[in-house]
Amino acid sequence: MDSLKVLLVLTSSLALAAGDFVTVYLSQNQGVKGDTKKLRDGTVISIFKNIPFGASTAGDTRFAEPKEAQPWTGVRDALAFGGRCYQMNESLAPKWQFETEDCLNLNIYTPDINGSLPVMVFIHGGGFDSGSGSYSLYESSTLAANGVVVVTINYRLGPFGFLSTGDDVMPGNYGLLDQVLALKWVQKYIREFGGDPDEVTIFGESAGAACVSLHVLSPLSKGLFKRAIMESGDSLNAWAVERPTTLIKSADYAKAIGARVGCNQTTSQAFLDCLRGVSAYSLMVAGENVQEELGVEILATPRVETKFGFLPEYPEDLLAKGAFQKVDTLRGYNSGEYAFVITDDENDGVTREEFVKYFLKITENYAFENSTLEDLKEIIDAEYLRNETDKLALRTSLIRGLTDLLFATAQVLDLDKLLAHDYGNTQHYLYQFNYVVESILNLQSLMPKWMGATHTGELPLVFRDESAFAELLSTQNQKDVGLLTQKLWTNFAKFGNPTENATAVQWAPYTTANREMIIIDVHPSMSSYPRPDFVPIYEKILALFRNKTDLASILG
Numbered sequence: 001m002d003s004l005k006v007l008l009v010l011t012s013s014l015a016l017a018a019g020d021f022v023t024v025y026l027s028q029n030q031g032v033k034g035d036t037k038k039l040r041d042g043t044v045i046s047i048f049k050n051i052p053f054g055a056s057t058a059g060d061t062r063f064a065e066p067k068e069a070q071p072w073t074g075v076r077d078a079l080a081f082g083g084r085c086y087q088m089n090e091s092l093a094p095k096w097q098f099e100t101e102d103c104l105n106l107n108i109y110t111p112d113i114n115g116s117l118p119v120m121v122f123i124h125g126g127g128f129d130s131g132s133g134s135y136s137l138y139e140s141s142t143l144a145a146n147g148v149v150v151v152t153i154n155y156r157l158g159p160f161g162f163l164s165t166g167d168d169v170m171p172g173n174y175g176l177l178d179q180v181l182a183l184k185w186v187q188k189y190i191r192e193f194g195g196d197p198d199e200v201t202i203f204g205e206s207a208g209a210a211c212v213s214l215h216v217l218s219p220l221s222k223g224l225f226k227r228a229i230m231e232s233g234d235s236l237n238a239w240a241v242e243r244p245t246t247l248i249k250s251a252d253y254a255k256a257i258g259a260r261v262g263c264n265q266t267t268s269q270a271f272l273d274c275l276r277g278v279s280a281y282s283l284m285v286a287g288e289n290v291q292e293e294l295g296v297e298i299l300a301t302p303r304v305e306t307k308f309g310f311l312p313e314y315p316e317d318l319l320a321k322g323a324f325q326k327v328d329t330l331r332g333y334n335s336g337e338y339a340f341v342i343t344d345d346e347n348d349g350v351t352r353e354e355f356v357k358y359f360l361k362i363t364e365n366y367a368f369e370n371s372t373l374e375d376l377k378e379i380i381d382a383e384y385l386r387n388e389t390d391k392l393a394l395r396t397s398l399i400r401g402l403t404d405l406l407f408a409t410a411q412v413l414d415l416d417k418l419l420a421h422d423y424g425n426t427q428h429y430l431y432q433f434n435y436v437v438e439s440i441l442n443l444q445s446l447m448p449k450w451m452g453a454t455h456t457g458e459l460p461l462v463f464r465d466e467s468a469f470a471e472l473l474s475t476q477n478q479k480d481v482g483l484l485t486q487k488l489w490t491n492f493a494k495f496g497n498p499t500e501n502a503t504a505v506q507w508a509p510y511t512t513a514n515r516e517m518i519i520i521d522v523h524p525s526m527s528s529y530p531r532p533d534f535v536p537i538y539e540k541i542l543a544l545f546r547n548k549t550d551l552a553s554i555l556g
Contacts, residue, residue: 022046023075024113024192031075034108037141040466045141046110048193049134050082053185054104054178057156062276063163063170065308066104066156066181081107084132086284087157088291101160101280104178106153106185107133108193109144115194118201118493121151121186121225123179125206125233125456127298129158129287142464146490149195153182159257159287160280162300166251169268171305176218179211180310183224201227201493205459209233209331210240213414214302216325217318218310227496229489230331231458235315236410236542242303243314243545253290253299260286316542319414322421328496329418330489331411332431332517336452338362338402342395347448349391355398356380362402375544383534399452404531407455408432409538412529416512429498430510430517430529431488433458438475458520461485477522485520 025031034048052069083100124131133152140150161175187197204212213235215221263274384401464482488498499507505524508516515529
């Protein structure tokens, strides 16, 4: 997801200003010293950075289950961000933050260290191979000011987080296990920072949202959180989990990387031993080279495995049998998720030929077998092209199709499966984000209006920046939508209801009968999911990715 990573970096804003020091003790002889930030309304947020929750993952612990961080004695400075995990496309990441295999650290933003507040743990996106909880885009002071404790985390990425030999020697999913370890740390220590471990909401965006969705399914995450928020990502997205029709499987990726670093052993254990002896930088470069040569955006992803047991079966199978945590969820997508890939310089729409080119090129980026792509051509024609010839109408249909196939429909299908086994015990909320950020600090503002709210477009509103520079370049609409978005998210974390307190609109829970959803914009309103007819088709497309189901059964 190179294009998505660019958006994440370019939407980042300004650094924090330091304030007074504050010390919190995790145990009698183990403390952390953070600093404070005073917001415009007078709220003081205590900020603690680079708190280790996991030990270094170098050497013999590379490609293995993470271990708890070793305790320290005395007061540790928590004033500066720690290193980020090794990742792909490092040129897009902030230069001030170094890369290391000792990267399992987290950051905490709290408005009251003596409170017992709901907790929100953020899992960043970035295509499973880039990102950091320390990106300035995720600065969480204004979010915490709504009466929650916010935690942002790092986890292993790319080959370091997901590489597998396809067997129990290197099962994969290490990055997901890092997230589990971070959630266990929160359960153990968050009270010391004013948080309530019984009121934890996990939330994420894009690949981070897919991770959140997987935690809802994973037996290893049971009891570690109460609610979940998924922004533009779900376990049922075709790109979220390795499938039988994935062209470049993790084991193939591992062999390709191994060939570039001199590891050509024929047994998995010998291969693993060799990889553990290669420098982290060499592995990262090899992974980047393979990705570039293949022209594929996502190569190392979560996968089904039983060694660790994080994902013992495919998501759709776990959902079908009701094997998931019964938790409240809030989820949604942006109106023009992948519109930014469309180059319409003359602003006159796209032809039928261009429509197919864009659709298949993006699908190819996720490396499905060619025969699967051929089947998708027929689905595209039946569902989106039809007999349309108007170029502007085709452009609108293309944006809708990309949003449907890559993001939105999976979330609705997931909701339907959850509710089939829920029996009214939990509440679920669906949104479509329509507002386009207007500040020139954000790349979204430079895009044509016809694109709508593209991928990552909600993040500057969830993590609202109120620095002097950001405020100067913002608009009243942006401030209002940002305040509303934060209120919806934090109300959900506090009460399980995003409109528990008075807001501009009452957000009704999603039901399979009416498919209620909120449209988040300058003037928010309730609506219904606009593409219910595509949900059963998407479910059959998942089967196509799974086992080459006959195409005729998909198109009906």
